[in-house]
Amino acid sequence: MRRSRLTRLWLSTAALALMTAGPGLAQTAPPSAEGARLNEYVRVLASDEFEGRGVATPGEDRTVDYLVAQFQALGLEPGGPDGQWVQVAQLSRTHQDGPATITVRSGGVTRALERGPQVLVSSDRPVSRITLTDAPVVFAGYGVDAPERGWDDFKGVDLSGKILLVLVNDPDFGAPEGHPVAGRFDGNAMTFYGRWTYKFQEAARQGAAGVLVIHDTAGAGYGWSVLEGSSTAPDFDIVRADPEAERVPAQGWIQGPVAEQLFRDAGLDFAALKDQARTPGFRPVALDGVTMSIDFGQTHANIESRNVLARIPGAGHPDETVMYGAHWDAYGRATPVGDDDIYNGAVDNATGVAGLLELARLFKAGAPPDRSVLFVSWTAEEAGLLGAEYYAANPVWPLETTVVNINMDSFLPGTEVSPQIVVIGAGKSETDGWLERRAGEQGRVLIPDPAPQAGGFYRSDHFPLAKMGVPALFGAAGFTGHNAASQDYVTNRYHKPSDEWTPDWVMDAAAVDIDLLYAVGRDLADSRAWPRWSPGAEFEAVRQASDDQRPE
Structure with a gap:
């Protein structure tokens, strides 16, 4: 019964994806993210059927199967090694x-x-x-x-x-x-x-x-x-x-x-x-x-887990890569709170994975990008960024010609679009400027992390690749530290079973954020620019060591 219910869930969202995935649609304006699609993805991924998306559990199998089905329905190509949808990460x-x-x-x-x-x-x-x-x-x-x-x-x-x-x-x-x-x-x-x-x-x-x-x-x-x-x-x-x-x-x-x-x-x-x-x-x-x-x-036990990779090859420079990433894992089943032991991870990070899928739809609906665009859903972030760590040590696509890694780790539900976008690691690289230009078109401004003592830049999946020199962009709209919704989430639901999807959720504000990240990634995918780390940034030297591998 469980598998059949999941199949129905997959088919419902896959059908939605297929409705707008066709490459022949005339584009009179850039494609736009849809809050209803984001919400449906989150509903499925954060359901009890997925058992908190624990690494090396039945929840992983369901998550990976679901993500592959969505990417296939959207018309993307496998982005993993040897033409596969997954990169197997060897974990202990x-x-x-x-x-x-x-x-x-x-x-x-x-x-x-x-x-x-x-x-x-x-x-x-x-x-x-x-x-x-x-x-x-x-x-x-x-x-x-x-x-x-x-x-x-x-x-x-x-x-x-x-x-x-x-x-x-x-x-x-x-x-x-x-x-x-x-x-x-x-x-x-x-x-x-x-x-x-x-x-x-x-x-x-x-x-x-x-x-x-x-x-x-x-x-x-x-x-x-x-x-x-x-x-x-x-x-x-x-x-x-x-x-x-x-x-x-x-x-x-x-x-x-x-x-x-x-x-x-x-x-x-x-x-x-x-x-x-x-x-x-x-x-x-x-x-x-x-x-x-x-x-x-x-x-x-030594176990195998999986990063899920999907790709749209570049029409002009396919060997250069713009990367979007979001981790699929939560904590699975862990310490019960009351009678609930499923850590559903709705905000953290079913929302980020939903954004990844919606971005894939937007890129597929638009004109082919000049550079390749890679969509990666990482495993084992909650265990120490291990899926990204494994990829950084065993890259499928060269890190030297990876233009940027745009990370998505949690969007808040709601309809109110924040006028401020928190940049985790503000000032570390030129990627801020690309985000700022597009944010200005939405009437929004960038602000630095209001809680820098938490070390957010070093706690999400862009970091292992940043250590290898890949410029990172991590904007966290909605998490300003000052609004009630953000404070309530961090206090009452972060890394708890109460991080759940509920029927009153809407993802309209997150759709605006996805539109912004799409515009930034599209700009970089269609440009010849190579954003740099800022002078003195701890990752500047390793990136400079591979300068000769990036064409002008």
Whole structure:
């Protein structure tokens, strides 16, 4: 029965697609996005039938099948390797098996920490059990080694076998005006060094046994409930040649007040040490007499997941690519809230995938673009941008001649078109100018990210390709940080089962946003321009290294 219902859902939206996909339609004006189509795509993708679109679950199979059917109905070509619709991404999956025992010993007294409310631990190592016994605890500041910024929190201290406590965000986050560290990184705009993903990786490079990021809502950009709610979902990583060198045995988060108690147990002043950690002379500080033990079982398997790729070949320069991307995954089934354990991911990111499909329709309805246009729906974004990470390491279409990566990660439902468009990573590249010109035609203006401390630029699928030099454009209309709808979504539905489609949804405002992204992508697809990173941007050098591969 389930398969037959899904088939009816596919056919309903496929029929809609076919109605306007014909290349022979006369175009008296640019094609326009339709809110009803976007809404129907979201309704299907966010339905319980898809079980939260979890990676390597039946929900993935249904999602991939659905997306391929839509792209086929729209008349696109497969964009994956060897003429396939998918790129298989080789991933490693770990999942907690049974309870976790986490204890702290100090002054001869052992006390338990509760996994979930107090501390969260997991492992990306491909093993069935993680056991750390009486590991010394060390405060490593912000856990940053950034030689180009003159910063090293480690100072060559031997941290092998230690569990590191590190602060979230960058050393200059929240620094008062005039403080010596202010502006040393990017102020309140989080850099990659502030991200938990970086801190986990750096702890492994330092040879640590474990790392716990000390949570605070302002620095992280989200509350503890966001972390706790998704903590029972499986963890994923790309398959690594040497996981023991690249991943610590145990990694995770610790509640701020719980961490402060560990410092008091060692006779240390946490507030004073936080101040010291904002100085380039900081050295790791051992929490003398405090040890931590961690023990939990997990299942492990190497699994295959799939990026879905569709393509419209360029009529004049088919070897040059304008890319649109949106991740298809949510959290699948995870920690129940009430009696609901399906994390449907309606806004995040069924809306982005709906936009991807609607953009494909618009490009197919218009004249053939001069450059090729690639539409990619990524896997495993919620697990650490892994589908995009895999593509960046194994590109199907050369990154050197990928003009831009236009990312779509969440549109809000509604009818009110925001006069402001948030640019995540504003000023990093010339792509802003292309967006600004077209936004002006809609009577709209660009604004920088109102919550730069959350590090949004480093938390979505454009980032792995940006690290390889591909210019990124990520506009998030509607998420201004000031309107009630945005605040309500972030507070009450983000990464929760309540991120659901409801019958009162309309996507009219999102359709205007899609029209804007279509115009920008069409401009770039029909131009000979190659947008550059701004001088001093962290991705400028790698892009410049391939300048000779991009024709004028």
